[in-house]
Structures are given as structure tokens and as C-alpha cells.
Amino acid sequence: MSSDDASPRTLRDLLSALRRGLIDADKARSSARGRLERGGPLEAGGLADLLGLNDAGQGEDELQQQLQSECQFLEGVPFQPGSxxxxxxxxxxxxxxxxxxxxxxxxxxxxxxxxxxxxxxxxxxxxxxxxxxxxxxxxxxxxxxxxxxxxxxxxxxxxxxxxxxxxxxxxxxHITGGRTLVEEIENGRTDWRTTLRHGLDMARGLAHAAQEAQLIHGDLKPPNVLITGDGVAKVSDFGLSLSADAAGADGLIAGTDGFMAPEMVARRTGRSTVADVYAYGVTLLCAVLGRFPEAARPGDLCTAAHMPEPLAALLRECLAIDPAARPANFQIIAARLEGMSGFLLGARPSQPAAPDAPLRADALVNAAQTWLNLGQPRKAQAEVEHALRLNSANWKAHQIQNCIHLERRDFDAAYRSAKQARQLALDEPGPAANLAQAAMSLGRRDDALTWLDLALELAYESGRMGELDGSSLLFVELLPAEQALQVLDAIVTAQPGAAITWNNRAILLRRMKQPAEALASADHAIALNAAYAKAWTNRANALIELHRFAEAQTSASTALDLDPCLPGAYCAKATSLAQQGRLPEARAAIRSGLSLLPADPLLLRAAQVFAE
CATH class of the missing domain: 3.30.200.20 (Phosphorylase Kinase; domain 1)
Structure with missing residues (x-):
């Protein structure tokens, strides 16, 4: 839906659309403003009707308030246009x-x-x-x-x-010029011909997902289909997907009302390929009809819809109430659509050009970094070894090797990998910073400082100070306080969204006996990521030094709710409780921490401090 769309919208339409990501806040606000300027109630229908989402249980005032709240939420996200x-x-x-x-x-x-x-x-x-x-x-x-x-x-x-x-x-x-299938339907750009072409594209993509990774999508619907500027359909959003191997034990009822298969609604089964086929049928029927198929049996609407019988017959099968009567997979659907395209459209459809993907070695490096970021170093190791077999001079592969070794606490191997990355990328600050981290882990402080100085020099020269965000704690540990503060300030100036640096800046400012400034820096990190547990811990410590003990207790508790394995948060909570005269609760906090981290030296020292 475009912001200048003149068709009327109810507030319920707008709220449903905004919550499901079908429009953004600017469009919702623009549409709501148009409603107020026109005055009076709007006609029913529109986007929510298309998806069968209308809920008559809310009044106009409540809907207006919720819509405004949703729009304000997006205005408060950490990164705004231009950042x-x-x-x-x-x-x-x-x-x-x-x-x-x-x-x-x-x-x-x-x-x-x-x-x-x-x-x-x-x-x-x-x-x-x-x-x-x-x-x-x-x-x-x-x-x-x-x-x-x-x-x-x-x-x-x-x-x-x-x-x-x-x-x-x-x-x-990024799909340049892309629109969702919802937008295509709303703006009247779909008919049986476009539906046949888009349906074939979707079936090909879903068949590939099944063959490549045995994936079941789990949430097929018009918002999860993107149409490129060339008219090619691409399936997106595998957020509810699962592997076919897991489907047999899958009891999760997940998806969107109106698109879930009858057996899922009746809670007889979880997600499955044939349930995806049903959602696919509803999606294509929406495109043919130009609206959501309001019917107990959507397949019954295929006969009266304006489309050729071969396509109607396929959609009736996809929408069969009995799962066994549906096409078994998307390979079958794609083959049937390819066959009927020749005589219905006058030409057999061609395969679109492949997406602009990285070279194979680079793609494997991306995958390795992904697995490492998701906490799966074994999978990361397998991908990076494959990448290095294809291209031993890929410096990013060696850099990821360094990170894997650091996580495994094999510091000698980490140093060697960082050295190889450095030799292959002399102008990059990252490998030099990684060498500093590995040297520090080996207890070689002077070497660490040498490499850190080089990383800083390279970052300054290339105008890429923001890339040192992840290494900012090293500056706190290795440089004199005033010099470290200058570096951290340069990082957040170059990259205001550098949450790690804001957090480490709070640590440094506390060491410099500036608790109020430390509190402001921790608050900045939390504003960028409200789930940043260590920043909540640093906030608690700054509040303790400001003698704001009740607030410190709350911040420490928040940190532990987010991550129960933070010894510093248990100590901050215990200290704030003790300062409020609640010594038994302080001791209980330390005991709670030791039950999870029995050998942690910080908690063991705290247990002695708070001993009875």
C-alpha cells in the first residue's frame, strides 16, 4: 500500500497491517492523518479484509491509541534513517x-x-x-x-x-523496486495470469528449500512473498520454518489465521509440507480474487473465480480439507504449473537469473561467521576449513579461525591465525586488533600494546574507527586512562551506535572516579540494546557509587534476568542489598550466584566479604 493510496482504511485495517509488517509507521501515520482530515467513519474493508484480520471487539479510541503507540515504537528504535x-x-x-x-x-x-x-x-x-x-x-x-x-x-x-x-x-x-504480494493484490495488479507466474516462482523456490535443506516454511502468506521490479516472485521469512526431520515430532501450532491448514487449526498435526501447500493455495487464491477468500472451504471458491480450469483444479487440490488429497510437495506443483504455462500463457516460463551471490569461498566465510555468531563453533570450523581449501589467501577466513581458537582458549593457535590474516591484509585494522587480543590472552602485554597501537593507527588512517568497537575493552586495559578515554570517545564519535564501546566507557569512567558520567555511558549502551546484561551490571555499579542503592538493586536484578551467569551482577545486587541493611538477602544473592558458578573467584571473594 502506498502512502498516497486514496482508498479508505479503517483504523483496524491500519493497526493490523502495521503489526504484521505490511506497512511501515510513516504509511500508517499518513493514512491515519488522512482519516482525521476527511472526518467521519471510514468504509470497512481494505488490507485487513484482504487477510481476514478484522476484529470488531475494539472501539475507535482504543484503536487510535494503539496505532499511535505502534508508530511511536518505530520512532524509538536504536537506528534511524541516516545512522x-x-x-x-x-x-x-x-x-x-x-x-x-x-x-x-x-x-x-x-x-x-x-x-x-x-x-x-x-x-x-x-x-x-x-x-x-x-x-x-x-x-x-x-x-x-x-x-x-x-x-x-x-x-x-x-x-x-x-x-x-x-x-x-x-x-x-535488497530487492530493489520490490513490492510484497499484498501490495500487488491491493493495487489491482494481480489476475490469474500473474498468479500462475508468481505461483510457479514460489513453487520453484519452495521446492529448492525442500531439496536443499529439507525445509518446511511454516508461514506462507502474501506478505512473505516479494515481487521484484522484473515481476519475479521470491519467498522470504523462514522464521517459522523447520526441517522435515523435525516435522514428525512438531506439535507447534504456528502460522497466520486463515492460512493455517484445517488439520493444524483442529490441532491434529503441527507444521508439514502439505500444510504449506494449503497456505500456498490460500495465498494464490487471494491473488486471483483480489481479496481474502472468506469461506469455510476456500477451495469451493475456485470454481466461480475467473481463472482457467486447469489452474482452478490445482488450487482446489491444494485447498483440499483432507491433507492426503493435496499435492505431496512443491516439486509436483512446479511441474504442473510449468506444463500448463505453455498452453495457457502461450510460452513456457524461463528460469530467472540467479541472485547476485558471493563467490563460493566468500559465501563459506559468511556461513562460518554466521555459525560463530550463533554460538556453534564446530559448524563454523567446518565452513572455514572448506573456505580455506578453496582459497587459502582469504584473510577473513583466517580471522574467523582466530575467533574460533579464542573461544576454545587455544591462544597460541589464535595468535597464529591472526598473524596469517594480518600478513594477507596489511591495511586492515581488524587482524591487528585480533593479534592484540591473542597476545593479551597469552600474557604478552607489551606485544598486545604494539599490535593495538597498529590497529589504532590503521583505523585512524582509513577513517574506520567504528570497527574497533569490539576491541574497545583492550584500550581500557592497556592504555593510560586519559588516553583510553580519548580513543573510546573517537570510536563513539565515528559510530554513535557502538554499544560495546559505550559499555566499556562506563567501566573506564568508574575507574576514573566519575560515576555520574559512567552511569550516563551505561544508559547509552542500554538505549542501544535493552537486553545488554553487562551494561545493566555497569549501571548498577555506577549507581552504587552514587549511593542510589535501590536503583542499583533493580539494575542488577535486570542484568541477572537477562543473563544469570554474570558474577559481577550478583556482587552488585548483594552490595546494594547490604547497603540497604538487608544483609541476609545479600548473602542469599551470593549463594545463588555460587550455585551456578561455584568456582568463580569474584563470587568466592564476595562470599568471604559477606560471611556471617
Whole structure:
């Protein structure tokens, strides 16, 4: 839907659309403003009717308030148009989906994920979902399943997962000039001919996902189909997908009302390929009819719809109430659509051009970084070894090897890998910073300082100070306080969204006996990522030094809710409780920490301090 669309919209339409990511806040606000300017009630119908989402249980005032709240939410997201993510991506536009934010960006990095333009789409969990393990798991599932797929012209290509501000971002291809199938339907650009072509594209993409990674999509619907400027359909959003191997035990009822198969609604089965086939049939019927098929048996509407009988027959089979009567998989559907395209459209459809994917070795490096970011170093190791067999001079592969070795605490191997990366990329600050980290882990402080000075020099010369965000704690540990503060300030000046540096800056300012400034810096990190547990711990420590003990207790408790394995948070909580005269509760906090981390030296010392 475009912001200048003159067709009327109810507030219920707008709210449903905004929550499901079908429109962004600007469009919703513009439509709501138009409603107020026109005055009076709007006609029923529109987007929510298309998807069968209308809910008559809410009044206009409540809907208006909720719509305003949703719009304000997007205004408060950490990255706004014009700002940068990780020093690598300039945000151009923000979209909100049901489970995530999508930033449409221009890449600023000298090396891109792909060989074409500099555009990319970065998806991350909604801020409030970062503290919900179940919803974070949905995001991780989408990331894993998307990255597992090799490039296909009818699937949105995922390049990999990057971590920025300790938040995972799924980096995907940017569909220039793309529209969702919802927009195509709403604007009257779909009929049986376009439906046949889009349906074939979707079936090809879903067949590839099944053959390549045995994936079941789980949430097929018009918003999850993108149409390129050339009219090619691409399936996106594998957030509810799962492997066919897991489907037998899958009892999760997940998906969108109206698109879920009858057996799922009746809770007889979970997600399955034939359930995807049913959702696919509803999606295509929406495109033919131009609206949501309001009927107990949507397949009954195929006969009266304006489309050739071969296509109607296929949709009736896809929409069969009995799962066994549906086509068994998307390979079968694709073959049938290819066959009927020749005589219905007058020409057999051609396969679209492959997406602009990275070279194979680079793609494997992206996958290795993804697995490492998702906490799976064994898979990362397998991918990076494959990449190095294809191209031993890929410096990023050696850099990832360094990170894997650091995680395994094999510091000698980490140093060797960082040295190889450094030799292959003399102008890059990253390998030099990694050498500093490995040397520090080996207890070679002077070597660490030498490499850190080189990383700083390279970052200054290339104007890439923001790339040192992940290494900012090294500056705190190795440089004199005033000099370290200058470096950290230079990093956040170059990259205001550098949450790790803001957090480490709070540590440094506390050491410099500036608790109020430390508190402000920790608050800045939390504003960028409300689920940043260590920043909540540093906030608690700054509040303790400011004698604001009740607030410190709350911040420490928040840190432990986010990550129960932070010894510093237990100590901060115990200290704030003791300062409020609640010594038994302080001792209980330390005992709670020791039950999870029995050998932690900080907690063992705290137990002595708070001993009875």
C-alpha cells in the first residue's frame, strides 16, 4: 500500500497491517492523518479484509491509541534513517514485521557480501523480543535456515548473520523496486495470469528449500512473498520454518489465521509440507480474487473465480480439507504449473537469473561467521576449513579461525591465525586488533600494546574507527586512562551506535572516579540494546557509587534476568542489598550466584566479604 493510496482504511485495517509488517509507521501515520482530515467513519474493508484480520471487539479510541503507540515504537528504535549500523551500513528506511525490524541499508564496507550494488537488508529481533528466549529462538531459526540455503532466484538470499551491539542481524539481499504480494493484490495488479507466474516462482523456490535443506516454511502468506521490479516472485521469512526431520515430532501450532491448514487449526498435526501447500493455495487464491477468500472451504471458491480450469483444479487440490488429497510437495506443483504455462500463457516460463551471490569461498566465510555468531563453533570450523581449501589467501577466513581458537582458549593457535590474516591484509585494522587480543590472552602485554597501537593507527588512517568497537575493552586495559578515554570517545564519535564501546566507557569512567558520567555511558549502551546484561551490571555499579542503592538493586536484578551467569551482577545486587541493611538477602544473592558458578573467584571473594 502506498502512502498516497486514496482508498479508505479503517483504523483496524491500519493497526493490523502495521503489526504484521505490511506497512511501515510513516504509511500508517499518513493514512491515519488522512482519516482525521476527511472526518467521519471510514468504509470497512481494505488490507485487513484482504487477510481476514478484522476484529470488531475494539472501539475507535482504543484503536487510535494503539496505532499511535505502534508508530511511536518505530520512532524509538536504536537506528534511524541516516545512522550507521556497526560502521558498515547506512540506514535508509525501516520496516517492521511481526517478529523483527528490517533496516534497508547502503553498505559502507570496502568488501561487500555480494558482487553487485551496495544495498542490503538487515533484519534483527524487535527490541522487546531480545529478552524473550522463545521469540529470539524464532529469529535464530530463521537465520540458520535462511543461511543454510544456497542461492536460488525465487528465494530471498541470506548472506549471513552479523553481530552489532550484541544484537544478531540477518543480512539479506535488497530487492530493489520490490513490492510484497499484498501490495500487488491491493493495487489491482494481480489476475490469474500473474498468479500462475508468481505461483510457479514460489513453487520453484519452495521446492529448492525442500531439496536443499529439507525445509518446511511454516508461514506462507502474501506478505512473505516479494515481487521484484522484473515481476519475479521470491519467498522470504523462514522464521517459522523447520526441517522435515523435525516435522514428525512438531506439535507447534504456528502460522497466520486463515492460512493455517484445517488439520493444524483442529490441532491434529503441527507444521508439514502439505500444510504449506494449503497456505500456498490460500495465498494464490487471494491473488486471483483480489481479496481474502472468506469461506469455510476456500477451495469451493475456485470454481466461480475467473481463472482457467486447469489452474482452478490445482488450487482446489491444494485447498483440499483432507491433507492426503493435496499435492505431496512443491516439486509436483512446479511441474504442473510449468506444463500448463505453455498452453495457457502461450510460452513456457524461463528460469530467472540467479541472485547476485558471493563467490563460493566468500559465501563459506559468511556461513562460518554466521555459525560463530550463533554460538556453534564446530559448524563454523567446518565452513572455514572448506573456505580455506578453496582459497587459502582469504584473510577473513583466517580471522574467523582466530575467533574460533579464542573461544576454545587455544591462544597460541589464535595468535597464529591472526598473524596469517594480518600478513594477507596489511591495511586492515581488524587482524591487528585480533593479534592484540591473542597476545593479551597469552600474557604478552607489551606485544598486545604494539599490535593495538597498529590497529589504532590503521583505523585512524582509513577513517574506520567504528570497527574497533569490539576491541574497545583492550584500550581500557592497556592504555593510560586519559588516553583510553580519548580513543573510546573517537570510536563513539565515528559510530554513535557502538554499544560495546559505550559499555566499556562506563567501566573506564568508574575507574576514573566519575560515576555520574559512567552511569550516563551505561544508559547509552542500554538505549542501544535493552537486553545488554553487562551494561545493566555497569549501571548498577555506577549507581552504587552514587549511593542510589535501590536503583542499583533493580539494575542488577535486570542484568541477572537477562543473563544469570554474570558474577559481577550478583556482587552488585548483594552490595546494594547490604547497603540497604538487608544483609541476609545479600548473602542469599551470593549463594545463588555460587550455585551456578561455584568456582568463580569474584563470587568466592564476595562470599568471604559477606560471611556471617
Amino acid at each position: 550507521c549500523i556497526g560502521g558498515k551500513y547506512e540506514v535508509r528506511k525501516i520496516l517492521r514485521g511481526g517478529f523483527g525490524l528490517v533496516y534497508l541499508c547502503r553498505s559502507l564496507a570496502p568488501e561487500l557480501y555480494h558482487r553487485g550494488d551496495s544495498l542490503a537488508a538487515l533484519k534483527c529481533p524487535l527490541p522487546q523480543h531480545l529478552t524473550d528466549p522463545e521469540l529470539c529462538e524464532l529469529f535464530v531459526a530463521e537465520a540458520v535456515n535462511s543461511v543454510a540455503l544456497t542461492p536460488h532466484p525465487n528465494l530471498v538470499l541470506a548472506y549471513g548473520v552479523e553481530m552489532h551491539n550484541r544484537i544478531p542481524f540477518l543480512v539479506m539481499e
